[in-house]
Amino acid sequence: MSMRRSFIAIVFALMSAGFPATAQTHTTPRTVPYFEFHNSFWLNLHQTLFCQASTSIADEVPAKSSAWELALKFYKDHFTGHSLLFDPQLVEVNNWLATQPDEGKILDPSGLPPDLPPDLGKILQAAAGTYRIQWVTASSQNELWITKMEAGINALAPSIVPQLEAALGMPWPQQPIRVDVSNCVREIGGAYTTDDPPHTTISSRDEKNQNIAGVEIMFHEATHTMAGKTERAISSECAAQKKDCRDLWHAVLFYTVGNAMKNSLPKDEKATFVPYAYRFGLYNRGAWKIYRIALEKDWQPCLDGKTAFADAVRSLVRDI
Ligand SMILES: [Zn+2]
Numbered sequence: 001m002s003m004r005r006s007f008i009a010i011v012f013a014l015m016s017a018g019f020p021a022t023a024q025t026h027t028t029p030r031t032v033p034y035f036e037f038h039n040s041f042w043l044n045l046h047q048t049l050f051c052q053a054s055t056s057i058a059d060e061v062p063a064k065s066s067a068w069e070l071a072l073k074f075y076k077d078h079f080t081g082h083s084l085l086f087d088p089q090l091v092e093v094n095n096w097l098a099t100q101p102d103e104g105k106i107l108d109p110s111g112l113p114p115d116l117p118p119d120l121g122k123i124l125q126a127a128a129g130t131y132r133i134q135w136v137t138a139s140s141q142n143e144l145w146i147t148k149m150e151a152g153i154n155a156l157a158p159s160i161v162p163q164l165e166a167a168l169g170m171p172w173p174q175q176p177i178r179v180d181v182s183n184c185v186r187e188i189g190g191a192y193t194t195d196d197p198p199h200t201t202i203s204s205r206d207e208k209n210q211n212i213a214g215v216e217i218m219f220h221e222a223t224h225t226m227a228g229k230t231e232r233a234i235s236s237e238c239a240a241q242k243k244d245c246r247d248l249w250h251a252v253l254f255y256t257v258g259n260a261m262k263n264s265l266p267k268d269e270k271a272t273f274v275p276y277a278y279r280f281g282l283y284n285r286g287a288w289k290i291y292r293i294a295l296e297k298d299w300q301p302c303l304d305g306k307t308a309f310a311d312a313v314r315s316l317v318r319d320i
Pocket of ligand 1: 220221224250
């Protein structure tokens, strides 16, 4: 069975079974969605320029124009080597463009954060005409991805979200997490999440973000908004045990979401489901080889309700 057929089968099975009618369902039903998906022209333009300025991908290049070349040069000059996730200016640009009306012909310059390169608005404005040609295809790819992901998320969220809240000891954000879908997102895994406000940007074309793995990575991105307690607990335990735990907290997020996914799938799908971090070899890299062993030994019992959070964190840090 192909991945796509398998994914559709999962969604169908969950929906037709009225899933989930389990004890893990919220006691008070949530009245707003968990995620709010957007397919924004301006944000896609920005992400596409950032991608092209960072690499040369033939099928990403729209019809050439002097305005586009100028925009590419601007992005190379200002943002080469910068991270979409960690660079404050790039985070600001992404948040600013998310507020612009999709069909708006003119960017609202009053919203341009003052510390951004002042010509950025004009540069994007000039390049927009060229990108409109590519946008027809890019937009429909994004829409298709959103439709498929929403079906999977809506079917699984009532079971998965309470498990994540219990494991991480923090609530899902009250308001829906804004998700901007873009053809190209130049970050590890083709997805990243920034806070204040929570904002996920994800690639609709990255092959790892498709089907059931795409649903899983959406829940993973969401855990970045509720990881504070776990990060602090690991950090202070690492200090107490004089260990360098690096990104152990991030491995905990991957493991926790993979476990919640597995718990929430119908029986037949559960048997063949491979969590994202196993499927894409994250646990084969460097320290994560040890993290995986420790997570299976020390964190899994906590997820199963057999050990307390603090004890699990202590054991986890001891075993890496
Ligand atoms: Zn992550």
